Amino acid sequence: MRVDLDAVASFSRTGDEGGQRAADSLETLTGIPANCQLTRTALVDADGLSVFLGDSWERISVEFDGALTGRAVLSFDEAFANHVEDELGVGAAALPEVANILTSGFVDVWAADDEDTIEIEPPDRLEDEHRVVQDAAVIDDCAFVFESQIVLSSTQGTCRFAVLPDVESFGSYVTEPDAEFALSDLANHIQVASVSAEAVSSHLEMMTGTDATLVESHVDFVPVERVPSLLDDAAYEGAIFESEGVVDSVIAILFDETEPGAVAELLLGDADAGAEMAESAVSELGNITASGFIDQWANALDTTIDISTPSHVRDAGRAVLDTVAAAYGERADTIAVVNATITLGPDVTCRVCTFPSPEDADQLADIADNLAADASEES
Structure with missing residues (x-):
């Protein structure tokens, strides 16, 4: 079923x-x-x-x-x-x-x-x-x-x-x-969150050289109008992507820094790096990180999923997700959101929110089933 x-x-x-x-x-x-x-x-x-x-x-x-x-x-x-x-x-x-x-x-x-x-x-x-x-x-x-x-x-x-x-x-x-x-x-959908979170954590650690700690991952099924409430009003910097293929989705990879310049320091070793250089580094990190887990989704169905060029964002969390809610508002009442929270040292937290298209619910379920079957075989 x-x-x-x-x-x-x-x-x-x-x-x-x-x-x-x-x-x-x-x-x-x-x-x-x-x-x-x-x-x-x-x-x-x-x-x-x-x-x-x-x-x-x-x-x-x-x-x-x-x-x-x-x-x-x-x-x-x-x-x-x-x-x-x-x-x-x-x-x-x-x-x-x-x-x-x-x-x-x-x-x-x-x-x-x-x-x-x-x-x-x-x-x-x-x-x-x-x-x-x-x-x-x-x-x-x-x-x-x-x-x-x-x-x-x-x-x-x-x-x-x-x-x-x-x-x-x-x-x-x-x-x-x-x-x-x-x-x-x-229940199988939890495997989508787990696999995605582990891939994000691994890529962040590899790219930054900083220990990445997976705090938690989960899947939300939330009314579209409530989507902005999934994040607080803290200032986030990050990148937004769109994926196209067997599952179309919007992907937000966002960094919340407790100290100004912490993200630039983490990525470039310089808290005072120029804005253009810092934005480029954030977008590139987001691109590699997003590709890592989207590729695993594609592999579960033996297909490919393409990712767009990243759009850099710096805004309050709710404002970032408000744009996503507006995009999906006319297409569905409820949307699945794959969430992960990863810390990078004491000063940077990464939030990953992935919004698969509601029209692709069956394909997402197929990915979940296949990932769950793989996890069962490995255990």
């Missing part, structure tokens, strides 16, 4: 509605305007799930059962937690209450069209990172995650609200007789 992006889109839209419902519930509780900045359906390597969810000042787990069974894992950063605790005036008891309210708001949307209800259990502080993946819907080491990022006005803090359904319940929920949707086929 092939992966149907329209089927994935229906679950993404439900998740989007659930995320906003959760934000509305939080606003009712606190009296502070709340907004859901990002919702996505993500496929994540199970071993890297806690890394995917990011550093957290505190995590709280809320189990639920009924029409859908699983857990919500809420990751609060310090600014968000302190703001909520101050507003509610109940100290440490505030976060479990917020977790309860957010989870209730989210699951109500999932239960709305089902005969069964969804009951939630009391919140539980999650002190062991190994418990993050517990009971998640995991197939072939791939975890399915519905994530929303909730923000409050007047604060920089964020709550990352992740729903991890258990595999049996999720499988029953999403594989209705009229839905062309198979969890195992979808």
Whole structure:
């Protein structure tokens, strides 16, 4: 059975509605305007799930059962937690209450069209990172995650609200007789992310002579209008490419530097290198890096995929991806995004976001299947 992006889109839209419902519930509780900045359906390597969810000042787990069974894992950063605790005036008891309210708001949307209800259990502080993946819907080491990022006005803090359904319940929920949707086929897409991330890391290390560390890789299925939210407003420098062949795609290879001139120093050994020289070096590095993993996609289907001349970009992350969203907005409601994050020493982070054309979903699934088969033979 092939992966149907329209089927994935229906679950993404439900998740989007659930995320906003959760934000509305939080606003009712606190009296502070709340907004859901990002919702996505993500496929994540199970071993890297806690890394995917990011550093957290505190995590709280809320189990639920009924029409859908699983857990919500809420990751609060310090600014968000302190703001909520101050507003509610109940100290440490505030976060479990917020977790309860957010989870209730989210699951109500999932239960709305089902005969069964969804009951939630009391919140539980999650002190062991190994418990993050517990009971998640995991197939072939791939975890399915519905994530929303909730923000409050007047604060920089964020709550990352992740729903991890258990595999049996999720499988029953999403594989209705009229839905062309198979969890195992979808899970294979994690191999596309893994192979791409490893190729990017290897090429970056070879080209820069700096140790490259793969932080995490995953695949997002996200509503097109939410694409810009996959990156923050930090300033990125990098290159944008288009590929043509069995899978057409847009590829963004972007560098976020903690210190001005760090990218130029890394590539040219001179933080004060001229702008034209630095731009050329960034574009060339992006070109070689993109070719490395796109060639592996092509090899999986015994074909070729051509890559365009790079376009240099320097802009806020959201602005860069806004252009991509505009390009795909009239062609699909939901798009798959292959993501990887790699660090190059202490001062440079590379983000790779690849946007295969929605029209090529079947070909991308074939690549995923073949890469998964190769990985199985090697293990």
